[in-house]
Amino acid sequence: MALDSKIPKGPLADKWTNHKNNINLVNPANKRLIDVIVVGTGLAGGSAAATLAELGYNVKAFCFQDSPRRAHSIAAQGGINAAKNYQGDGDSTYRLFYDTVKGGDYRSREANVYRLAEVSANIIDQCVAQGVPFAREYGGLLDNRSFGGVLVSRTFYAAGQTGQQLLLGAYSALNRQIGRGKVKMYNRHEMLDVVVVDGKARGIITRNLVTGEIERHSAHAVVLGTGGYGNVFFLSTNAMGSNVTAAWKAHKRGAYFANPCYTQIHPTCIPVSGDHQSKLTLMSESLRNDGRIWVPKHKKDVEAIRAGQLKPTQIAEEDRDYYLERRYPAFGNLVPRDVASRAAKERCDAGYGVNATGEAVYLDFAAAFMRYGKEVAHVRGLDENDDALVKKLGQEVVKTKYGNLFQMYEKIVDQNPYETPMMIYPAVHYTMGGIWVDYNLQTTVPGLYCIGEANFSDHGANRLGASALMQGLADGYFVLPYTIGDYLADDIRTGPISTDSPEFDEAEKSVRKNIEHLINNNGTHSVDHFHKRLGKIMWNKCGMARNAEDLKSAINEIAELRAEFWKDVRVPGTNDEFNEELAKALRVADFLELGELFAKDALLREESAGGHFREEYQTAEGEAMRIKEFQYVAAWEYKGEPKDAVLHKEDLVYENIEVKERSYK
Amino acid sequence: MNLTLKIWRQKNANDKGKMVDYPVTDVSPDMSFLEMLDVLNESLVQKNEEPVAFDHDCREGICGMCSLYINGEAHGPDRGITTCQLHMRMFKDGDTITIEPFRATAFPVIKDLVVDRSAFDRIQHAGGFISVNTSGNTIDANAIPINKHDADESFEAAMCIGCGACVASCKNSSAMLFVGAKVSQFALLPQGQVEATDRVLNMVKQMDEEGFGNCTNTGACEVECPKGISLENIARMNREYLKASLKG
Numbered sequence: 049m050a051l052d053s054k055i056p057k058g059p060l061a062d063k064w065t066n067h068k069n070n071i072n073l074v075n076p077a078n079k080r081l082i083d084v085i086v087v088g089t090g091l092a093g094g095s096a097a098a099t100l101a102e103l104g105y106n107v108k109a110f111c112f113q114d115s116p117r118r119a120h121s122i123a124a125q126g127g128i129n130a131a132k133n134y135q136g137d138g139d140s141t142y143r144l145f146y147d148t149v150k151g152g153d154y155r156s157r158e159a160n161v162y163r164l165a166e167v168s169a170n171i172i173d174q175c176v177a178q179g180v181p182f183a184r185e186y187g188g189l190l191d192n193r194s195f196g197g198v199l200v201s202r203t204f205y206a207a208g209q210t211g212q213q214l215l216l217g218a219y220s221a222l223n224r225q226i227g228r229g230k231v232k233m234y235n236r237h238e239m240l241d242v243v244v245v246d247g248k249a250r251g252i253i254t255r256n257l258v259t260g261e262i263e264r265h266s267a268h269a270v271v272l273g274t275g276g277y278g279n280v281f282f283l284s285t286n287a288m289g290s291n292v293t294a295a296w297k298a299h300k301r302g303a304y305f306a307n308p309c310y311t312q313i314h315p316t317c318i319p320v321s322g323d324h325q326s327k328l329t330l331m332s333e334s335l336r337n338d339g340r341i342w343v344p345k346h347k348k349d350v351e352a353i354r355a356g357q358l359k360p361t362q363i364a365e366e367d368r369d370y371y372l373e374r375r376y377p378a379f380g381n382l383v384p385r386d387v388a389s390r391a392a393k394e395r396c397d398a399g400y401g402v403n404a405t406g407e408a409v410y411l412d413f414a415a416a417f418m419r420y421g422k423e424v425a426h427v428r429g430l431d432e433n434d435d436a437l438v439k440k441l442g443q444e445v446v447k448t449k450y451g452n453l454f455q456m457y458e459k460i461v462d463q464n465p466y467e468t469p470m471m472i473y474p475a476v477h478y479t480m481g482g483i484w485v486d487y488n489l490q491t492t493v494p495g496l497y498c499i500g501e502a503n504f505s506d507h508g509a510n511r512l513g514a515s516a517l518m519q520g521l522a523d524g525y526f527v528l529p530y531t532i533g534d535y536l537a538d539d540i541r542t543g544p545i546s547t548d549s550p551e552f553d554e555a556e557k558s559v560r561k562n563i564e565h566l567i568n569n570n571g572t573h574s575v576d577h578f579h580k581r582l583g584k585i586m587w588n589k590c591g592m593a594r595n596a597e598d599l600k601s602a603i604n605e606i607a608e609l610r611a612e613f614w615k616d617v618r619v620p621g622t623n624d625e626f627n628e629e630l631a632k633a634l635r636v637a638d639f640l641e642l643g644e645l646f647a648k649d650a651l652l653r654e655e656s657a658g659g660h661f662r663e664e665y666q667t668a669e670g671e672a673m674r675i676k677e678f679q680y681v682a683a684w685e686y687k688g689e690p691k692d693a694v695l696h697k698e699d700l701v702y703e704n705i706e707v708k709e710r711s712y713k
Numbered sequence: 714m715n716l717t718l719k720i721w722r723q724k725n726a727n728d729k730g731k732m733v734d735y736p737v738t739d740v741s742p743d744m745s746f747l748e749m750l751d752v753l754n755e756s757l758v759q760k761n762e763e764p765v766a767f768d769h770d771c772r773e774g775i776c777g778m779c780s781l782y783i784n785g786e787a788h789g790p791d792r793g794i795t796t797c798q799l800h801m802r803m804f805k806d807g808d809t810i811t812i813e814p815f816r817a818t819a820f821p822v823i824k825d826l827v828v829d830r831s832a833f834d835r836i837q838h839a840g841g842f843i844s845v846n847t848s849g850n851t852i853d854a855n856a857i858p859i860n861k862h863d864a865d866e867s868f869e870a871a872m873c874i875g876c877g878a879c880v881a882s883c884k885n886s887s888a889m890l891f892v893g894a895k896v897s898q899f900a901l902l903p904q905g906q907v908e909a910t911d912r913v914l915n916m917v918k919q920m921d922e923e924g925f926g927n928c929t930n931t932g933a934c935e936v937e938c939p940k941g942i943s944l945e946n947i948a949r950m951n952r953e954y955l956k957a958s959l960k961g
């Protein structure tokens with residue numbers, strides 16, 4: 049099947065408005081006859097479910113946690129972008145569009161990104177109306193901060209808990225609809241398959257995580273807002289339950305999977321401390337507004353630090369290498385994530401890492417304490433030359449901005465980041481790749497939609513900070529509710545979809561077959577054992593720097609590991625009960641397939657773009673080298689084994705932006 | 714470190730349940746409490762025994778999913794954190810640690826340490842929202858300036874993660890801190906005024922129907938709340954409730 053991205057005709061700035069004017073609508077009385085399933089209640093799914101119900105559709109929503117409020121979006125820290133230009137610093141829809149396309153290293157679709165920038169301002173209005181308590185200035189207006197890769201201040205935030213506040217906003221909208229009976233919420237339910245009837249997505253199969261019951265749910269359309277697949281690396285900043293299962297099952301039922309190798313490795317995370325580690329913790333990018341990143345200039349200082357003979361605070365200013373400021377004077381500590389991560393890896397590989405494992409750099413707030421402190425001292429008429437006082441005042445300012453992050457750091461590392469610089473290292477954080485969707489957010493399976501991090505659409509090869517929250521809410525509140533109507537307009541006379549059909553029988557049978565296999569396998573190793581091994585292969589061979597040889601061996605190793613998993617995994621207990629090991633096993637089984645496609649995609653892409661860095665393709669200064677002939681989306685069609693997937697290309701055309709060497713110097 | 718764990722095991726909601734002892738060895742002080750349980754579970758799987766079920770997801774103190782009652786305290790001995798943020802450096806070699814679920818009539822046990830907190834969701838369905846459609850046809854976000862102090866206080870109330878530690882810590886299993894936090898978030902904002910009366914009446918009614926107990930002002934909830942939600946929120950809710958009742 050040829051890919052049709054269904055981008056509306058006309059000038060970029062008019063596309064969305066024209067499209068909305070021309071698509072089919074469903075009248076309010078008919079909406080009552082239509083059922084929609086929304087899987088996922090994060091920013092994308094939660095906002096979509098609430099809005100669809102408000103419009104009048106009957107919605108069934110699903111999440112695997114015990115409440116929709118716990119979706120992984122809750123963990124987002126730093127903020128959400130919007131082209132409001134409240135700071136009057138030259139921001140505009142075009143500039144947000146431009147920054148996002150450039151930040152994504154010219155690997156995203158112009159029309160989608162423009163629409164995202166266009167609806168962004170409205171998100172903030174909507175959230176404020178819902179009672180989301182964003183940070184404000186003394187005059188009572190909304191405050192902004194800066195994020196990486198841009199030169200304006202357009203990020204709205206609520207301390208270090210922006211995702212929490214936005215999700216609670218969407219959750220409240222969802223609660224209102226649950227209270228009205230327009231959304232039926234299924235908590236602790238895991239979607240294990242999509243059901244396709246006559247070529248259209250008509251339902252899902254779920255497992256009730258409390259009772260083990262396998263259930264059939266039908267609808268006229270199915271929306272997936274199931275998040276990213278960073279946990280294929282085992283260690284990531286994602287929540288423990290984040291998984292690829294819903295997306296992968298959709299892929300196996302015909303939805304193409306796009307750019308699986310585009311992964312964001314976030315530069316500021318707490319370094320790994322030992323083998324027992326179960327997840328990694330992010331220190332928000334917003335910290336790079338005020339923190340300066342450095343390693344010692346001299347190896348002897350590095351050694352003394354590692355041996356515990358020297359403290360970072362004892363190293364003189366001139367003996368520190370602020371390598372981002374040195375290499376990228378224009379953007380300094382606020383270069384995009386992919387650039388910052390590679391720069392940290394470069395220093396650590398060269399032997400300048402500052403902890404025992406050699407994989408850590410400093411994020412230092414000392415200068416920020418003094419800068420803020422002086423300002424406060426000045427305003428309050430206190431002694432600006434009293435360093436101790438100034439530092440204390442500055443620490444208080446920093447505490448109001450990032451208090452929860454500093455506390456999180458201290459609890460994990462057992463060091464006080466107000467007194468000594470934080471230690472950070474890159475970690476897997478976000479996946480730009482995902483299910484391929486057209487302009488309407490519809491996958492290659494009619495009636496199956498994909499929104500939020502689970503789709504591939506807006507961030508190209510690298511996502512800018514504070515843009516995922518924006519995308520999730522844009523998709524869910526403002527895009528999908530329109531575009532899905534165009535499809536559902538044909539379904540007003542269809543009537544309820546029966547779950548009593550050969551397609552539902554077959555899907556349920558295949559789910560049960562896998563579960564029975566796992567439960568009765570009686571192997572020798574736990575699920576985590578396999579997940580950790582997969583993670584090691586991914587991190588070592590498909591991580592921050594990749595090359596053809598490693599990728600080829602990764603493909604084979606993952607396939608072997610998968611075979612071993614099915615033969616040798618041990619899942620205790622039964623299906624008919626709360627069984628966390630079984631739930632994990634079903635997720636890891638899918639990661640073991642996705643991982644192989646991931647490596648295959650990375651091998652195909654003989655260029656470096658954004659988060660995808662191929663050692664063979666770099667400039668003399670070690671920067672990513674994009675190659676023109678790869679200016680396309682790689683969308684994979686499932687054909688049995690992951691390595692047999694068939695490639696479909698969507699060429700990326702840039703008519704409104706000049707494709708340039710991405711420079712942050 | 715070597716430790717003895719005394720863990721509540723309960724097969725399902727109908728099982729009676731009992732405490733079971735598990736020795737654990739070689740625990741590193743840098744491990745989180747849940748990672749220590751991961752290690753225990755890994756060894757149970759190896760022995761073909763059933764791992765201990767517990768709720769968790771984000772493992773960074775924000776989703777509110779983790780919920781253990783450790784040595785008689787919700788979220789364990791440290792302050793201002795959730796169970797997933799608790800680290801083993803808070804314990805000593807040779808310690809015995811008791812681990813139980815969050816107990817309350819309104820939070821029935823599902824299995825082992827996992828409880829059903831859907832009562833909290835139902836309270837939110839009753840009124841934890843501002844009735845504004847998500848059409849996008851709202852006024853500009855900066856059209857209503859909000860006093861920074863009120864905005865910050867509203868945010869502090871909104872930081873509640875819905876974990877239920879307040880209920881588990883309260884001898885009456887009262888949910889006043891949780892409900893008070895939500896009522897306060899909206900009561901402090903101009904957007905929340907329109908529905909203030911119905912909101913507080915409906916949420917309190919639902920809270921009572923779910924079987925949460927009364928508040929007798931012991932303040933245990935505030936001490937154990939991982940997000941520092943203050944008792945002031947309960948007082949504010951009481952004022953709102955009184956105001957609303959007088960209006961009828």
Ligand SMILES: Cc1cc2nc3c(=O)[nH]c(=O)nc-3n(C[C@H](O)[C@H](O)[C@H](O)COP(=O)(O)OP(=O)(O)OC[C@H]3O[C@@H](n4cnc5c(N)ncnc54)[C@H](O)[C@@H]3O)c2cc1C
Binds near residue numbers: 112127274290293
């Ligand atoms: C630590 C951290 C900090 C971040 N900070 C920021 C930030 O400051 N700014 C920013 O813009 N972005 C940030 N991000 C990224 C952003 O949070 C996510 O990309 C975004 O929230 C994803 O939202 P979502 O709705 O697509 O998915 P999620 O919020 O991940 O929700 C997924 C939903 O799907 C459900 N689900 C998944 N699989 C299944 C299944 N098989 N069956 C049933 N249900 C299922 C889950 O229960 C959940 O409800 C951060 C990410 C992390 C990890």
Ligand code: SF4
Binds near residue numbers: 876939940941942
């Ligand atoms: S008030 Fe505190 S203890 Fe109670 S649910 Fe909220 S965060 Fe948890």
Ligand code: FES
Binds near residue numbers: 777
């Ligand atoms: S697991 Fe999310 S708060 Fe503990």
